[in-house]
Amino acid sequence: MSHAPDARFAAAGRPSPPLIPGLAIAAIGVLVLLLALPFVGLIARVSPRTLLVRLGEPAVLEALRLSLLTSISATALVVILGTPAAYLLATREFRGKRLLEVLIQLPMVLPPTVAGFALLMAFGRMGFAGHWLSAFGVSLPFTTVGVILAQVFMAAPFFIAPARAGFAGVDPRLLDAAATLRASETQRFLRVMLPLALPSLVAGVSLSGARALGEFGATITFAGNLPGVTQTMPLAVYVALQSDLDAAVVLSVLLLVMSFGLLLGLGSAPPGWMGVRSGAGHPGSPPHR
Amino acid sequence: MLDIRVRRRIGSFTLEAALAAPSGAVTVLVGESGSGKSTLLRLVAGLLDPDDGRIAWNGEPLVDPAARWSVPPEGRPIGYVAQDYALFPHLDARANVAFGLRAQRRPRREIERRVAATLDRFDLGALASRRPHQLSGGQQQRVALARALVLDPEILLLDEPLSALDLRTRRTVRAELRRTLQGLSCATLFVTHHPTEALAFGERIAVLEAGRVTQSGTRDDFVRRPRSRYVAEFLGVNLVDGTIAARHADGLVAVACEGTTLTVPDPGAEGAVRLVIHPHDIVVSRAAPAGSARNVLRGVVDEVIPEPPQGERVRVLLSTRPPLAAQVTRDAVETLGLVPGAEVFASFKATGVVVLAGEGGDA
Numbered sequence: 333m334s335h336a337p338d339a340r341f342a343a344a345g346r347p348s349p350p351l352i353p354g355l356a357i358a359a360i361g362v363l364v365l366l367l368a369l370p371f372v373g374l375i376a377r378v379s380p381r382t383l384l385v386r387l388g389e390p391a392v393l394e395a396l397r398l399s400l401l402t403s404i405s406a407t408a409l410v411v412i413l414g415t416p417a418a419y420l421l422a423t424r425e426f427r428g429k430r431l432l433e434v435l436i437q438l439p440m441v442l443p444p445t446v447a448g449f450a451l452l453m454a455f456g457r458m459g460f461a462g463h464w465l466s467a468f469g470v471s472l473p474f475t476t477v478g479v480i481l482a483q484v485f486m487a488a489p490f491f492i493a494p495a496r497a498g499f500a501g502v503d504p505r506l507l508d509a510a511a512t513l514r515a516s517e518t519q520r521f522l523r524v525m526l527p528l529a530l531p532s533l534v535a536g537v538s539l540s541g542a543r544a545l546g547e548f549g550a551t552i553t554f555a556g557n558l559p560g561v562t563q564t565m566p567l568a569v570y571v572a573l574q575s576d577l578d579a580a581v582v583l584s585v586l587l588l589v590m591s592f593g594l595l596l597g598l599g600s601a602p603p604g605w606m607g608v609r610s611g612a613g614h615p616g617s618p619p620h621r
Numbered sequence: 622m623l624d625i626r627v628r629r630r631i632g633s634f635t636l637e638a639a640l641a642a643p644s645g646a647v648t649v650l651v652g653e654s655g656s657g658k659s660t661l662l663r664l665v666a667g668l669l670d671p672d673d674g675r676i677a678w679n680g681e682p683l684v685d686p687a688a689r690w691s692v693p694p695e696g697r698p699i700g701y702v703a704q705d706y707a708l709f710p711h712l713d714a715r716a717n718v719a720f721g722l723r724a725q726r727r728p729r730r731e732i733e734r735r736v737a738a739t740l741d742r743f744d745l746g747a748l749a750s751r752r753p754h755q756l757s758g759g760q761q762q763r764v765a766l767a768r769a770l771v772l773d774p775e776i777l778l779l780d781e782p783l784s785a786l787d788l789r790t791r792r793t794v795r796a797e798l799r800r801t802l803q804g805l806s807c808a809t810l811f812v813t814h815h816p817t818e819a820l821a822f823g824e825r826i827a828v829l830e831a832g833r834v835t836q837s838g839t840r841d842d843f844v845r846r847p848r849s850r851y852v853a854e855f856l857g858v859n860l861v862d863g864t865i866a867a868r869h870a871d872g873l874v875a876v877a878c879e880g881t882t883l884t885v886p887d888p889g890a891e892g893a894v895r896l897v898i899h900p901h902d903i904v905v906s907r908a909a910p911a912g913s914a915r916n917v918l919r920g921v922v923d924e925v926i927p928e929p930p931q932g933e934r935v936r937v938l939l940s941t942r943p944p945l946a947a948q949v950t951r952d953a954v955e956t957l958g959l960v961p962g963a964e965v966f967a968s969f970k971a972t973g974v975v976v977l978a979g980e981g982g983d984a
Contacts, residue, residue, distance in 0.1 A: 505707045508668050511694040512701035512778075513721035513768065523720070527711045 371588060378581045386582040394560050395568035395583060402476060402564060403544040406483035407491075410540050413484070414492045415533070419521070421492075422499035440489045444549025447485055451554040455481070478555035479562050483544040491533075491540035498532020499525060538598030542591045623776055623808045627664055627674035636660050636832040642825070644775070647802050647809040649823030651816055653851065657832040658812040659704070662778045665810065666701045667694035678776060695724070700769030700777045700807070705785050706761045708753035714764045715740065715749040721772045739771040743801075758786045759794045766801065777802075777809040783818060795821060816855035820844070828852055846897060846975050857936065859898040861943050865891055873915070873971050880942030884915040884971040890978035897975035903947035904968045905937060907957055914968035918945065922963045925954060935959075939967050 386392060420426075421433065439447055455462040455472045465472065472478040502525050510520045526533075548566040555562040557571065565587050572580035623642040628635065636657035642648035652658050663669040665676055667683065670691055676683045678698065684691040694701075708717050718739055722732045740746050743763045753761055762782060769777065782798060783791050799822060802809055811822050819826050820840060827837035828849060836848040847853040853860040863878030865888075874887045876894055885896055904910060910917060920941030928936045928948070935954050937947045945967055949959070959965070 503707070505703055505705070506709060508663075508666075508694075509701070509703060509707035509709075510720070510724070511668065512666050512697075512699055513724055514695045514772065515720070515724035516695055519724050523724070524709060 374581060374584055374588065378578060378585065382578060383582055383585065386578060387586070389579070391559070391568070392579065392582060392586075395563060395565045396586065398476070398479075398560065398563065399545060399565040399587075402479045402483055403541060403547075406480045406487055406544040407537060407541040409480065409484050410488045410491045410544075411533075411537060414488050414536075414540075415495060418492045418495035418536075419499050419525070422496045436492055437489050439486050444486060444547070444551075445553050448482055448550035448553025448555075451478075451482060451485060451550065455554075473554060474556040474558060474562060476555075476561055479551050479564060482550040482554045483547045486547050486550050487540040487544040489540075490543045491536035494532045494536035494539065495529070498529035498536075501532070502528045534598050538594050541598075542594045545591060545594070546587065622679060623665070623810065624675070624677045625661070625665065627661070627671035627676060629660065629664060629669065629671045629673075631660065634832060636664075638829065638832065638834045640827050640834055640837060642776075642808045642810050644808045645806050646824045647811055647822050648825040648827065649811045649813060649819040650827050650829055651813055651819040651823075651852075652829035653814055656814075656829045658814070658829055659780055661829070662701070662780050662810065662812055665776065666699055666778055667692060667697050698775040700772060700774030702762075702765045702769050702777075702779045702782055704781045706753075706765035708761055708764055708768070710753055713750045713752050714745055714756065714760075717753070717764055718745075718768045718771055720768060725772075735771055739767045743767040757790070759790045759797075762786065762794060762798075766798075770805075773807075775807050777805065777807045779809065779811045781813055782811070783813070783815075798822075816852060846977060848895075848977060853897070857900060857946060859896075859900065859903075859943075859945050861896040861898060862893065863896060864893055874976075876976075878943060881918060883974070885974040885976050886972060888976040888978040892978075895977040897977065898945065898969060899973065900936065900946045900948035902969050902973040903945060905939070905947050905949055905953070905957065905959065906966050906968070907963070909966055910968040912968070913970070915971040916974075917966055917968045918942070919964070919966055920945075922959050922961050922965055924961060925959055927951070939965065941967050 417432075417436065421429065421436075452473060453459050455465065455478070457463070457466060457471070457473070462472065472481055506524055506528070507520050510524045515523065546566055547564070548570070551562065551564060552567055552570075557563050557567050559568075563571070565583050569580050569583045569587070572583060622644065625641070626639040628637045630636075634655075634657065638657065638661055640648070640650070640661070650658050650661065660669065664671050665683070670684060671686060673686060675685045675687075677685075682688070682690055682692075683697055709720065712720065715736060719732055719736045722735060727735075737746075740749050743766065745760070745763055745767060748756060748760055748764075753764070756764065762785070766782075783795055786794055795818070802811075802822065811818075813819055813822075820843070823840055823843075825838065826840055826843040828835050828843075828851065830849060830851060836843065836852065843852065844856060847856055847858060847860065850860060861878050861883070863876040863883065865874050866877040866882060867875040868887065869875065869884070872887050873884050876883050876885055876896065878896070883896065885894075888894060904912075904914065918939075918941040920939045922937060923940045923944075924938040926936040926938070928934050933951055934948055935951055937949055937954070937959055939945050939947060947967055949957075953959070957963075957965070
């Protein structure tokens, strides 16, 4: 490739040099096919009629009920426990911050079976925490609460990361202004930080909710596969695959639609939400000097 | 009375300043960017703590590191208007103004009443439901002021309140802001890097240079006796350093300075002095002056600058030794033919010169 500098300038000035976009479009095409084909295959496998009929089956409804119960509870817990952590990570410097960050990120990359096994080692009958809990008559493994615990473990980072970014994006000068307007730290958080970071928090809720809904490995390892108690939809799909393919397809399509809707609905709170960019000030504000 | 005596290090920069700001007056803190002005305001606001020193309001300490005492910003009787106003982007103008009263949990009726009155006072009634990004710079500034003043602060802190405005709006907003500030009973501390703004707003003016207050006093003092090159340059006055060479009998002294000897009032001191010669005290003529002026210098016109542009007065820069700037009328420029290169005499009376003792040398 030997272009004269002038030619390169001319090329840069043109709206679309043909080669690069061509490759990019091809790459995107392959990617979309790769991501979408399995879903198409799944949906094409079953007729709408079968889908509707089998949706009403008690086993499917049971799994659906359990999945909704656990993933909603888990997401609520993630928000309650994760918001202060995200706030802390976004606004403070402290010793061991990096360790805490890695610890929180770990479930994102850990094989879920390892996470479930670790949970079992801690909260199982022989685990130290489980031993302590059993003194109060509480046992988590192989219970619905255990499912929620596994989902919290796996889904927390998917909320904390965007929430933290949202908090960090709030202009500290707005918090200073709030302080000089007599707002206590709690008020500054509730009336300035929270509303400005809300789009990011909503995105985090949708991501972690979807992750909790789809949680499989940690759940089956830690909580087992008891219909009606710990057998959520992903587990039910796995079981159905070995006996009743249609049921597996129905459950899978249901999961697919729910996850898609969750990400589409909540996760797409636009960055210009309420005319607010949660980063630097607001449009029309003069650049800081 | 706000009493400030603080030291605070930030990286390699140290702010070490003492300053007093009385109630019912505007004290302007003027200095170049990086001189520590905003830092000083943040210290008073409580957004930053000093390493050393004390800030007190009417004798009550706001912060006193030695006594491990620091009132948090939300507990100080302040109003703070940040340089870019820092309006809450998610709240409309009314909610921005109501923010402080709500934080104090005032009764709803009272909040409504005070917010409405303040919006009216700042002529914001029609804009009350606009978000900050729907307001012009001047309007944003009014909201920021209203938001601070609705709390009836005892200390008002303004950080370059005009610098975020474009030149055209700045002039109108400046006049408006002056009227607002004149009616206030609180102690106002106004930070700017524009000496013109300092002169327009400050009954008292303090000059901050490299983290230190180099001059503080009345506006008159600031104009008549500028102690630093920074201020002199902005005021456009001539600052000449020299050494007292001889004492005359009539209360005057001879000062040896660059290339000449000037006759000025006796400061009652010895050694190095700094002379302040106001441009309007300098008479420019084509022929040797016949009057009683004791100081006459010869030189050539360097530059002729109308002041302000299109104005009646004209600034004439002369390559005398030392070089001087004189202020003459537009008429004089035409009658005398003051064009660059014209040979002229510059003369001024001894008594018009302000002599600052013990200051010469560095600037």
